[in-house]
Amino acid sequence: MDAAAFFCANYCHGFPLRCDSMIRSALLMVALLTDAEAFRVIGGNVTVVQGGTAILPCYVIDTTDDLIEITWQRRTREKPRNDNFFTILPRDGAQFVNGGDDRFKYIGNFNDKNGTLQLSNVALKDEGSYTCIFTLFPSGNQKTEIPLKLFGIVNRMILFTDYLLIDLLIYFGAVTLLVPPFTSVKDNLPTLGTEEVLFATCTAAGSKPPAEVRWLTGALGDKVRSTTNSTHYDNDTTTTVSSLFGVPTREINGHQVQCVISSDSLSEEETLPFTIQVYFSPTEVNIRAKSEDSFECVTEANPSANFTWSRSGQSLLQSAVKVEGAKLQLLSLSSDLNGLYQCEASNTYGSKHGQLYVHVASGACSAAWALFGVLLFLNVVGAAAWYFYKHGCSQRRSLNQHGGKQHDTKLHRSVRNDDRGPEEEDLQRDQEESL
Secondary structure, X not given: OOHHHHHHHHHOOOOHHHHHHHHHHHHHHHHHHHHHOOOEEEOOEEEEEOOOOEEEOOEEEOOXXXXXXXXXXXXXXXXXXXXXXXXXXXXXXXXXXOOOOOOEEEOOEOOOOEOOEEEOOOOHHHOEEEEEEEEEEOOEEEEEEEEEOOOOOEEEEEEEOOOOEEEEEEEEOEEEEEEOOEEEEEEOOOEOXXXXXXXXXXXXXXXXXXXXXXXXXXXXXXXXXXXXXXXXXOOOOEEEEEEEEEOOOOOOOOOEEEEEEEOOOOOOOEEEEEEOOXXXXXXXXXXXXXXXXXXXXXXXXXXXXXXXXXXXXXXXXXXXEEEEOOEEEEOOOOHHHOEEEXXXXXXXXXXXXXXXXXXXXXXXXXXXXXXHHHHHHHHHHHHHHHHHHHHHHHHXXXXXXXXXXXXXXXXHXXXXXXXXXXXXXXXXXXXXXXX
């Protein structure tokens, strides 16, 4: 007994017409199976970034069957129940079923048996399974299923009825949704101290797949350390946080570091620069003279200090002084400016001040000092003149005394020579007269 007879004897007893119909359908199935294996429904793997555009490919090749209809189904996070949402007909064209979604656009060609859809502005709610179904005559329905995130294989199911063979070729493709992270660096505002504190946190939030976060600290070396932790959410995204620790000293203040974030959802690594800030109140306040009439208040603080100039016991003379931040300029030098000035440096963490005493001589005093200088000069000149005068007189007197002695000597000599004759006396007299 052959297989057909055995089948009829055991399963079709009493129903010869039905048995005959089933045998003919089976034979038709076998006949069409060869043709069915000659065509394929093509899908594809799709990778898309959140907010981007996904192409859902679906088309039939190597078949001469007539295309009756293309139907799309979906089962997503937003719509967990599988339902038809899009159809393409030869006459009516593309149209939505059960409500529209303008993000979907038919970019295929019905005559080419191409049912490809484009989905723009992809979001997490779109994750799920998308199924493309071709209704062909006489083969039946050809279907490709494109589930998000699932990588699979091609399976085949063959169903038949009394009059129509339905051949379902199911393609399990993959559409992976990539969600780039929201990145940020947050300053923890550490203040000056000797204990280890948190400097900053670097966050890659809502990433899919999870992002890697690390710190580049350069020359700081072991002066700082980092820790990393991740939190996974129900929507399959992950937030990764890396924290930077160290001792808040003035030496470490102002150092540059970098937070580097990498992920398959990013086209390239993202680098966020960060300057370590250690906050402290103003240190010692010094007042420096920039010129004869200009002074500057200097201190060290983080954040930078604000400066306030004041005058002890009195208000600043707006017409006589000019204040620009840390600088104080005396516009006119007068005794009205005399007094004690104070510069206060302050920020949100504290304040300190420095003092400056200003003394300017008045105009009357200046004139008196000028007159005193002139009189002093005249006195010096007079004293010098008197000195030279006296010194000259003394010299003349000395010379006269010296000449008298000579005369006396001569006279003495002349007296001593009285015993000379008259001619000698006349000669002596002539010499004395010539002197």
